[in-house]
Amino acid sequence: MIRAHGFKFLLAFQLRTDIRSLTMPTREHHKKKLNNRVITVNRGRFLGGSSSINGMIYIRGNKNDYDNWEKSGCQGWSYNDVLPIFKKLEKDQTGADPKYHSTAGEWPVVMPQE
Numbered sequence: 001m002i003r004a005h006g007f008k009f010l011l012a013f014q015l016r017t018d019i020r021s022l023t024m025p026t027r028e029h030h031k032k033k034l035n036n037r038v039i040t041v042n043r044g045r046f047l048g049g050s051s052s053i054n055g056m057i058y059i060r061g062n063k064n065d066y067d068n069w070e071k072s073g074c075q076g077w078s079y080n081d082v083l084p085i086f087k088k089l090e091k092d093q094t095g096a097d098p099k100y101h102s103t104a105g106e107w108p109v110v111m112p113q114e
Contacts, residue, residue, distance in 0.1 A: 058109055060086055 063079040070078040087102040092109045094101075101109070 058090075058107065 066077055066079040066082055070076070070081070083100065087100070088105055090102055090105045090107045090109050092101040092103050094109060094111050096109075
């Protein structure tokens with residue numbers, strides 16, 4: 001309970017703090033690109049909304065982007081140059097190809113969880 005200027009407010013929190021919205025591919029070209037999958041998108045349902053959900057997505061980026069940066073003059077930014085750095089950082093727990101991923105780093109990389 002919170003008291004402010006003579007008013008009493010009772011704050012109730014639910015353990016479930018997100019609403020799982022599902023993406024439903026409706027157009028044929030979307031269905032084809034998603035292989036008819038339904039994707040879960042977490043949405044906040046409390047003060048602060050979705051920005052209050054504390055989560056992180058790990059995405060490396062496209063190989064061609066890194067290679068193009070190096071071609072543009074950013075030495076040391078080719079995909080082959082940054083791959084060892086990514087591998088040094090990540091602690092892959094998904095069973096991904098060890099040629100591209102490592103299990104020895106500090107950043108845990110896991111599959112999306114329900």
